[in-house]
Amino acid sequence: MGAFAARRLAALIITMMVVSMLIFAAFEWTPGQVASKMLGPFATPEQVELLTEQMGLNRPAPVRYIEWVGNVLKGDLGYSTYFKTDVNNIIWDRLGNTLLLASIAFAIIVPCSIIFGVAAGMREGSKLDRTISVLSIVTTSVPEFASGVFLATIFVIILEWLPGASTLESGGDWSIASQLVLPVAVMVLFDLGYVVRMVRAAMVDVMMKPYIRTAVLKGLGFRKVVLGHALRNAMVVSLTVILLQINYLVAGVVVVETIFAYPGFGHMILESALSKDTATVEAATLIIVLIVVITQIAGDLGYMWLNPRIRFK
Amino acid sequence: MEQDLKKVHPYLPTLLTDYRTGKLDRREFLRTSTLLGLSAVSAYALAGGTAEADPATGNPLDTQVAEASGGTIRISMRCPGVDNPATFSWVYDSNIVRQTCDYLTRTGVDNVTRPWLLEKWEASEDLKTWTLYLKKGIKWSNGDELVADHVVWNLKRWVDPAVGSSVLGLFKDMLLTEYETGEKDDKGNPKTATKLYADNAIEKVDDYTIRLNGKTSTLAVPENLFHYPALVLHPSENGKFGVNSIGTGAFTLTTYEIGKKAVFKRRDGYWGNPVKIDSVEFIDHGDNASAALNALASKQVHGFYEAQTTQYAALKKMKHVEIHSVSTGQTAAARMQPIHDTWKDPRIAKAMRLALDTNKLLKVAYLGLGAPGEHHHVCPVHPEYADVGFMKQDIAAAKKLLAEAGKPDGFETEIFCKSDPDWEPLCVQAMVQMWKEIGVKVKINVLPSAQYWDIWNQPVAPFAFTTWTHRPLGTMVLGLAYRSNVPWNEAHWSNKKFDELLNKAEGLLDVDKRRVVMADIEKLMLDVGPICIPLWRAFFTPMDKKVKGFKAHPTAYMFAEEWSLEA
Numbered sequence: 001m002g003a004f005a006a007r008r009l010a011a012l013i014i015t016m017m018v019v020s021m022l023i024f025a026a027f028e029w030t031p032g033q034v035a036s037k038m039l040g041p042f043a044t045p046e047q048v049e050l051l052t053e054q055m056g057l058n059r060p061a062p063v064r065y066i067e068w069v070g071n072v073l074k075g076d077l078g079y080s081t082y083f084k085t086d087v088n089n090i091i092w093d094r095l096g097n098t099l100l101l102a103s104i105a106f107a108i109i110v111p112c113s114i115i116f117g118v119a120a121g122m123r124e125g126s127k128l129d130r131t132i133s134v135l136s137i138v139t140t141s142v143p144e145f146a147s148g149v150f151l152a153t154i155f156v157i158i159l160e161w162l163p164g165a166s167t168l169e170s171g172g173d174w175s176i177a178s179q180l181v182l183p184v185a186v187m188v189l190f191d192l193g194y195v196v197r198m199v200r201a202a203m204v205d206v207m208m209k210p211y212i213r214t215a216v217l218k219g220l221g222f223r224k225v226v227l228g229h230a231l232r233n234a235m236v237v238s239l240t241v242i243l244l245q246i247n248y249l250v251a252g253v254v255v256v257e258t259i260f261a262y263p264g265f266g267h268m269i270l271e272s273a274l275s276k277d278t279a280t281v282e283a284a285t286l287i288i289v290l291i292v293v294i295t296q297i298a299g300d301l302g303y304m305w306l307n308p309r310i311r312f313k
Numbered sequence: 314m315e316q317d318l319k320k321v322h323p324y325l326p327t328l329l330t331d332y333r334t335g336k337l338d339r340r341e342f343l344r345t346s347t348l349l350g351l352s353a354v355s356a357y358a359l360a361g362g363t364a365e366a367d368p369a370t371g372n373p374l375d376t377q378v379a380e381a382s383g384g385t386i387r388i389s390m391r392c393p394g395v396d397n398p399a400t401f402s403w404v405y406d407s408n409i410v411r412q413t414c415d416y417l418t419r420t421g422v423d424n425v426t427r428p429w430l431l432e433k434w435e436a437s438e439d440l441k442t443w444t445l446y447l448k449k450g451i452k453w454s455n456g457d458e459l460v461a462d463h464v465v466w467n468l469k470r471w472v473d474p475a476v477g478s479s480v481l482g483l484f485k486d487m488l489l490t491e492y493e494t495g496e497k498d499d500k501g502n503p504k505t506a507t508k509l510y511a512d513n514a515i516e517k518v519d520d521y522t523i524r525l526n527g528k529t530s531t532l533a534v535p536e537n538l539f540h541y542p543a544l545v546l547h548p549s550e551n552g553k554f555g556v557n558s559i560g561t562g563a564f565t566l567t568t569y570e571i572g573k574k575a576v577f578k579r580r581d582g583y584w585g586n587p588v589k590i591d592s593v594e595f596i597d598h599g600d601n602a603s604a605a606l607n608a609l610a611s612k613q614v615h616g617f618y619e620a621q622t623t624q625y626a627a628l629k630k631m632k633h634v635e636i637h638s639v640s641t642g643q644t645a646a647a648r649m650q651p652i653h654d655t656w657k658d659p660r661i662a663k664a665m666r667l668a669l670d671t672n673k674l675l676k677v678a679y680l681g682l683g684a685p686g687e688h689h690h691v692c693p694v695h696p697e698y699a700d701v702g703f704m705k706q707d708i709a710a711a712k713k714l715l716a717e718a719g720k721p722d723g724f725e726t727e728i729f730c731k732s733d734p735d736w737e738p739l740c741v742q743a744m745v746q747m748w749k750e751i752g753v754k755v756k757i758n759v760l761p762s763a764q765y766w767d768i769w770n771q772p773v774a775p776f777a778f779t780t781w782t783h784r785p786l787g788t789m790v791l792g793l794a795y796r797s798n799v800p801w802n803e804a805h806w807s808n809k810k811f812d813e814l815l816n817k818a819e820g821l822l823d824v825d826k827r828r829v830v831m832a833d834i835e836k837l838m839l840d841v842g843p844i845c846i847p848l849w850r851a852f853f854t855p856m857d858k859k860v861k862g863f864k865a866h867p868t869a870y871m872f873a874e875e876w877s878l879e880a
Contacts, residue, residue, distance in 0.1 A: 082394070082571065082572070083394075083571045083572065084394045084396060084571060085571075148603075149603055152603065152607045156607050156610050156611050157607070157610045157627075160610075160611070162611065163607075163608070163611040163613055164604070164606070164607020164608050164609075164610050164611040164613065165596075165598055165604050165605070165607055165608035165611070165613050165614075167573070167574070167596055167597075167598070167608075167613070169574060169594075169596060169613075172387070172611065172612045172613035172614070173612075174611065174613060258599055258601050258604070259601060259603060259604060260604060260607075261596075261597070261598035261599050261601065261604035261605075261608070263572075263573055267599065268572075271572050271599070274761040274762075274763045274764060275763040275764075276763075276764075276767075
């Protein structure tokens with residue numbers, strides 16, 4: 001297990017190095033852009049040149065790359081040209097907001113998807129299975145921008161139960177908690193159906209295995225068969241799918257955050273990318289890749305824990 | 314009486330006679346007489362009848378002010394970087410700084426410009442010399458008194474080419490001269506820059522008096538001083554603005570988070586009328602139209618900076634909201650840069666104009682709220698607007714012009730536009746359909762606003778669709794956007810005849826005479842100009858009925874110190 005973790009850690013470091021090179025190449029191949037963006041549309045070419053020189057943007061790319069990596073390792077993520085402050089001052093706050101949203105959504109998605117997935121998958125073709133399957137397909141196939149507007153129309157405009165914008169400002173007598181309801185609901189609706197379908201498929205697969213038939217035939221109660229024998233094996237496949245949802249919940253929520261004006265990570269990436277704020281986009285991309293790689297390692301470790309055969313290979 | 318008037322300005326008695334004989338309408342009399350330095354109160358008294366507007370601001374007198382004071386008013390508006398007010402290129406940036414810093418003048422919702430930080434102004438008979446008298450006793454928020462030195466510092470900064478302020482274009486002919494820097498550009502042509510034409514062009518007379526000694530006649534000095542980047546800043550902050558910046562306005566900026574919010578608190582010691590509300594907040598909901606709409610529906614905000622046409626139907630249904638609207642010269646221009654081969658021949662640009670049915674464009678792109686566009690960028694609400702005949706869609710004539718220009722089968726090109734507000738891409742799509750009829754196939758390249766503002770006046774976008782806000786005089790927008798070599802001449806259009814006519818128009822106080830010159834300018838623009846103007850849009854914005862004292866301004870400027878909040 002220790003050697004395995006060490007190998008994965010080494011892979012993580014190599015991945016991050018390659019990714020950092022790609023990110024840097026993609027964003028800073030044309031150094032003039034950074035300077036002209038900072039100076040605005042009326043800057044003369046002389047001013048752009050001067051700033052390029054002051055910021056050292058005219059030095060060879062490898063030198064600047066090494067300097068950038070060094071700064072990132074020291075914790076200095078650079079200066080945001082859009083937010084006009086150090087990236088560190090903005091990015092952690094926004095990431096925190098998104099993690100808040102993501103963890104609430106995750107806390108709902110995981111138990112619900114397991115309960116509904118197992119309930120549907122344990123008796124394939126039953127009425128319960130059909131109902132859950134149809135509902136999951138419907139919610140997953142409605143895109144977030146549609147369900148966001150749909151839910152807002154019902155709960156904000158018609159019923160007036162919830163606030164329409166989730167700016168995390170306490171304006172207009174709405175609590176912060178109430179502002180989280182709609183974004184979380186849209187994320188859960190969109191994501192839950194997919195995970196339920198995956199858990200159900202894994203469960204159906206397991207339920208057809210000979211050892212389940214043996215267990216049933218030897219007279220074990222259905223409840224014991226499902227909980228004691230089927231569930232753990234069904235979870236081996238489902239765990240990977242569930243952990244992959246973390247990536248979506250953190251990095252893929254641009255649409256939800258934009259619809260509800262939520263000051264999160266996705267919204268920040270969108271705004272900074274639109275205004276060519278190189279430092280912020282670079283730092284955000286690095287963080288997303290790090291999250292993806294870490295969830296993958298967590299997935300592998302969880303997989304080992306659930307499936308002892310892998311440990312001994 | 315006449316002698317008194319003559320003392321203020323020699324032209325005033327003539328103006329009064331013109332008004333009394335019906336040559337001039339009431340609004341134009343008020344506008345021009347205040348422009349010449351007559352106090353608004355006297356102008357209204359001379360104009361007679363019952364005053365329908367507050368002489369100090371031009372706001373209609375029926376504007377109710379809620380008795381109860383206090384409270385916070387929240388407005389949905391973008392909160393971009395605002396650290397360098399002189400270089401602002403959109404109104405919402407200035408709406409933030411405007412709560413803390415003031416203009417020397419203010420143009421009211423009635424299009425009449427009045428002194429604000431100024432007590433009054435006087436123009437010489439030839440309109441070359443303008444004397445600006447500051448109100449005495451105005452205190453900055455740090456306790457300093459506002460004096461002429463501060464204003465001179467701001468004026469000089471606005472016309473400094475190194476600062477890059479669009480105010481420069483407004484004062485270029487009056488106060489500046491071009492010179493060769495001695496350097497050459499990429500093509501080997503000598504580079505030019507501008508500087509004050511004389512050391513005393515901007516002159517401090519005494520602590521409360523500033524004189525602009527212009528070299529050409531200029532009509533719109535008071536209006537120019539209300540151009541949105543012309544916010545008077547405290548010199549000690551060196552042109553920068555931020556949290557706790559010093560200002561003469563009613564509020565202090567206490568929190569600012571780019572892309573999130575701006576919070577202003579009422580300050581003590583404000584020189585103007587008592588301010589009713591405790592604070593005003595601008596909340597950034599991004600470019601997404603539904604977020605702001607939902608925030609208004611759930612009363613998280615009281616109103617918008619500006620509403621979009623797609624929100625109109627939903628806004629109409631909100632019972633707690635009133636839609637304020639005002640007719641304006643706000644528009645967007647599809648400008649073609651003649652520095653590129655495609656647009657070199659002016660007949661091509663004219664063919665593009667003739668292909669458009671602007672009545673239809675208004676209906677398709679802006680729900681018919683406004684007026685059909687006229688391709689010379691002078692709008693019917695401007696006092697000097699001349700009716701030179703409406704350019705109707707004429708496909709046959711357009712095709713003929715294309716053929717004469719050597720493109721009988723049309724051509725292919727690309728137009729850049731912004732993704733929001735939504736009427737802009739909608740309008741571009743409709744125009745593209747009309748251009749197709751004359752064989753011109755236009756590919757649409759929609760950019761997010763932030764990206765669009767990077768290229769709007771650059772040669773990399775030979776054909777693009779840019780929004781222009783309302784300005785009180787027709788000459789103003791022409792001076793900003795079409796005079797040769799000014800920073801905002803996005804079409805890179807240069808026409809000697811146009812520059813001459815514009816200079817002439819800017820020196821004419823008499824509206825009738827100015828209108829004659831304007832007619833020539835408008836005809837010239839229709840014939841060889843670089844733009845298509847699809848529509849004049851009415852400006853509308855929603856506001857909670859509890860907010861009193863709010864009036865939609867044709868320029869979308871907001872003055873929170875006039876507002877109050879009903880309990």
